[in-house]
Amino acid sequence: MPDDLAPYDTPQHRDETAVAGMWLFLASEVLLFGGLFLVVLVYSHTRRAGWIMGVRHTNLIIGSINTLLLLTSSAMYTLAVVAARAGRARRIIAPALGAAGLGVAFLGLKSWEWHLEFSEHLFPGAGFSISGPDAGGAQLFYSFYFLSTALHGLHMLVGIGLILWVCYRMARRRGQPVPVIPVEVVGLYWSFVDLVWILLFPVLYLVGRV
Amino acid sequence: MSMAPMADSANGYLWQDGTLRSWLLTTDHKRIALLYMASITAFFILGGVGAALIRLQLLVPAGAILSDETYSRMFTLHGVVMVWLFLVPSIPVTLGNFLVPLMLGARDLAFPRLNLLSWYLFVMAGMLVVYGLFRGGLETGWTFYTPLSTDYTQGHVLPVVAGVFLSGFSSIATGVNFIISIHQLRAPGMTWYRLPLMLWALYATSVIFVLATPVLSITLVLLAFEHFFHVGVFDPALGGDPLLFQHLFWFYSHPAVYIMILPGMGVISEVVSTFCHKPVFGYRFVAWSSISIASIGFLVWGHHMFVAGTSLYAAVVFSMLSFLVSVPSAIKVFNWLGTMHGGAIRLDAPMLYAMGFIGLFTVGGLTGLFLASLASDVHLTQTYFVVAHFHYIMVGGMVSAYFAGLHYWWPKITGRMYPEMWGRTAAGLLFFGFNLTFFPQFLLGYEGMPRRYATYPAQFQVLNVLSSAGASILALAYILPLVYFAWSLLRGARASDNPWQATGLEWRTSSPPPTENFAHVPVVNHDAYDYAALDQANRAASQEPPHA
Numbered sequence: 107m108p109d110d111l112a113p114y115d116t117p118q119h120r121d122e123t124a125v126a127g128m129w130l131f132l133a134s135e136v137l138l139f140g141g142l143f144l145v146v147l148v149y150s151h152t153r154r155a156g157w158i159m160g161v162r163h164t165n166l167i168i169g170s171i172n173t174l175l176l177l178t179s180s181a182m183y184t185l186a187v188v189a190a191r192a193g194r195a196r197r198i199i200a201p202a203l204g205a206a207g208l209g210v211a212f213l214g215l216k217s218w219e220w221h222l223e224f225s226e227h228l229f230p231g232a233g234f235s236i237s238g239p240d241a242g243g244a245q246l247f248y249s250f251y252f253l254s255t256a257l258h259g260l261h262m263l264v265g266i267g268l269i270l271w272v273c274y275r276m277a278r279r280r281g282q283p284v285p286v287i288p289v290e291v292v293g294l295y296w297s298f299v300d301l302v303w304i305l306l307f308p309v310l311y312l313v314g315r316v
Numbered sequence: 317m318s319m320a321p322m323a324d325s326a327n328g329y330l331w332q333d334g335t336l337r338s339w340l341l342t343t344d345h346k347r348i349a350l351l352y353m354a355s356i357t358a359f360f361i362l363g364g365v366g367a368a369l370i371r372l373q374l375l376v377p378a379g380a381i382l383s384d385e386t387y388s389r390m391f392t393l394h395g396v397v398m399v400w401l402f403l404v405p406s407i408p409v410t411l412g413n414f415l416v417p418l419m420l421g422a423r424d425l426a427f428p429r430l431n432l433l434s435w436y437l438f439v440m441a442g443m444l445v446v447y448g449l450f451r452g453g454l455e456t457g458w459t460f461y462t463p464l465s466t467d468y469t470q471g472h473v474l475p476v477v478a479g480v481f482l483s484g485f486s487s488i489a490t491g492v493n494f495i496i497s498i499h500q501l502r503a504p505g506m507t508w509y510r511l512p513l514m515l516w517a518l519y520a521t522s523v524i525f526v527l528a529t530p531v532l533s534i535t536l537v538l539l540a541f542e543h544f545f546h547v548g549v550f551d552p553a554l555g556g557d558p559l560l561f562q563h564l565f566w567f568y569s570h571p572a573v574y575i576m577i578l579p580g581m582g583v584i585s586e587v588v589s590t591f592c593h594k595p596v597f598g599y600r601f602v603a604w605s606s607i608s609i610a611s612i613g614f615l616v617w618g619h620h621m622f623v624a625g626t627s628l629y630a631a632v633v634f635s636m637l638s639f640l641v642s643v644p645s646a647i648k649v650f651n652w653l654g655t656m657h658g659g660a661i662r663l664d665a666p667m668l669y670a671m672g673f674i675g676l677f678t679v680g681g682l683t684g685l686f687l688a689s690l691a692s693d694v695h696l697t698q699t700y701f702v703v704a705h706f707h708y709i710m711v712g713g714m715v716s717a718y719f720a721g722l723h724y725w726w727p728k729i730t731g732r733m734y735p736e737m738w739g740r741t742a743a744g745l746l747f748f749g750f751n752l753t754f755f756p757q758f759l760l761g762y763e764g765m766p767r768r769y770a771t772y773p774a775q776f777q778v779l780n781v782l783s784s785a786g787a788s789i790l791a792l793a794y795i796l797p798l799v800y801f802a803w804s805l806l807r808g809a810r811a812s813d814n815p816w817q818a819t820g821l822e823w824r825t826s827s828p829p830p831t832e833n834f835a836h837v838p839v840v841n842h843d844a845y846d847y848a849a850l851d852q853a854n855r856a857a858s859q860e861p862p863h864a
Contacts (some may be wrong), residue, residue: 110563111447112423112424112832113417113423113424113425113426113428113501114420114501119500119818123426123427123500123501126429126496126499126500127426127430127492127496130492130495130496130526131373131488131492133526133527133590134488134491134526134527134529134530135494135530136530137527137530137531138530138531138533138534139534140530140531141530141531141533141534141535141538141564141567142534144560144564145549145560147536148557148560149556149557152555152557153555156555163345184798223400229545229547230545230547230548230554231545231546231547232546242548242554242555242556243555245547245548245554245555246548246555246556247553248547249541249547249548253537253538253541253549257537270692296559298349316610
């Protein structure tokens with residue numbers, strides 16, 4: 107077997123292995139967020155009134171715009187994957203950069219939203235602005251809100267970094283055959299980050315609002 | 317299968333390039349296994365010192381040396397280091413790392429650089445934990461129960477929890493690497509049912525690594541978030557639910573118990589078969605029992621919370637499921653005994669350790685049934701009975717298996733034999749010292765001595781002194797191998813390629829193996845443990861004149 111491929115037999119074998127590894131890692135990620143959603147499941151029932159009060163204080167407009175941005179970003183990245191499969195290196199970089207750009211816009215809006223919430227004293231703890239008998243449940247909601255959006259934002263940062271790394275690799279290897287697998291693997295991850303948001307959006311902004 | 321000529325050990329992976337840089341940047345799974353081995357040995361010693369101080373304290377009813385507070389921090393140190401930094405990684409990251417590619421007939425794991433990264437993550441995790449412990453430690457026990465860990469603790473929770481969190485990523489990386497390697501890198505002819513049982517065990521372990529560890533990670537994040545920002549997550553004052561923490565924690569930590577025993581079971585299957593020179597009895601049952609232990613293991617976490625205020629119905633279900641897990645465990649024990657039955661048993665050190673494992677694991681497993689029964693658990697929970705039970709599994713089981721594996725594969729790893737007589741002595745001491753340490757604790761617990769206290773009523777002193785005496789013998793049984801392994805590295809007799817006449821692919825390459833593992837990709841044309849084929853090949857080789 108050729109040395110530079112070790113421990114794989116063929117390039118195809120190596121590629122399959124990389125994709126399989128990413129899927130398995132994502133299975134692990136599902137369980138990571140799964141623990142968080144278990145907390146939602148429990149507290150949104152045991153502390154229903156306060157929880158709903160929390161949901162009603164989130165910023166639905168920013169949340170919706172962000173959902174739109176992230177879905178579009180994922181779709182754009184898919185164009186890069188299609189281009190990679192067709193072997194067209196030039197068509198990879200532009201949509202990938204677009205996807206990363208939309209991701210940055212998402213994070214920008216999210217930070218602004220956080221800023222608004224901090225100034226409204228919605229961060230749980232002493233000085234929390236929602237009061238009344240159900241305030242405890244609202245605090246639990248906001249603990250979950252800040253933690254889950256922070257964790258999701260962290261995943262977005264990693265994803266944006268990975269997309270930029272793909273772009274850098276493509277720009278450097280101009281004229282050579284296009285390595286499809288890095289583009290695909292990053293695409294899997296980026297879609298996962300998107301999928302988490304698709305679950306977070308209704309939980310944070312919609313369920314219990316009306 | 318032919319006996320390859322003994323290779324000059326200078327060509328092995330061990331000595332090929334001796335620079336520090338070549339070790340720290342290696343992606344060779346064999347070298348990473350040794351890096352891990354050095355790290356977990358250090359943690360084992362640290363955890364052992366903690367245990368020694370605990371046993372010293374309990375020599376006298378009033379407590380010999382430590383204040384109550386320091387005692388709590390000491391058993392936390394012992395638990396945290398032993399569970400998170402020794403038992404969970406132990407066999408997978410050392411023997412597993414070394415053996416998975418060799419047993420598969422592969423050049424390396426599927427993701428060699430990820431493998432190295434996992435070691436660095438582990439080292440950083442260990443340093444964070446040790447930093448927290450040496451700053452003064454914490455008094456929460458290894459389970460970090462809230463609200464003690466979030467609201468009331470005076471200890472250094474954050475660095476320790478951050479370290480355990482980080483070590484989780486190291487586990488996940490290892491798990492991903494093993495699963496994908498076993499799927500993707502099997503040599504030609506190596507079908508699933510030809511895999512050595514060690515690989516089935518490591519596969520099952522890796523499933524737990526990948527699917528349970530992230531739940532621990534998020535639980536620790538929630539804990540740290542609550543502790544650091546003083547916000548409500550599990551805090552009952554804010555409507556939070558401390559029981560929810562326990563559910564999340566044990567959803568990982570009960571499967572983690574199987575992380576801490578399944579790899580050991582894999583080692584025992586290999587050792588028992590080799591030293592009886594017989595195929596493992598009921599191969600497929602043993603293989604699938606690993607998978608079913610891992611699967612059922614995800615459904616029994618509630619038995620840690622029988623007295624914590626869960627509903628009676630939940631408790632009944634969890635109790636039944638816990639009984640169910642003993643079925644595949646018993647299958648393993650019966651099959652090892654079936655393998656030994658009628659075999660020509662050689663009592664070398666690995667086999668002595670393995671036989672010790674079978675006995676101690678059986679005691680540990682059966683006493684687990686007392687704790688899985690709702691009525692007797694109410695009496696026994698939070699007593700030394702529990703401490704004795706899980707030490708029979710974790711130390712009597714896993715540590716015995718780890719030593720069995722170390723002795724068994726030592727010739728392959730280093731190219732040197734260990735001194736057999738000393739090996740047998742250490743195995744005997746371990747068995748004796750272990751029983752003397754922990755059997756009295758069953759009695760103590762049954763009589764009602766609670767765990768985690770720095771002092772105890774005078775009537776318990778005799779049994780406590782026996783236990784402490786056993787601990788000093790146990791310490792000797794741990795120190796001995798350290799000494800003679802180090803000695804054998806330099807002075808031990810050269811090992812042949814297959815000193816035990818075992819069947820695995822790892823024995824078909826030189827001792828120590830070359831960096832690329834095999835000169836030619838091995839082709840597998842018979843089942844695991846096919847001793848008839850091995851004997852035939854040996855006879856054929858002895859009739860041929862030796863060639864260079």
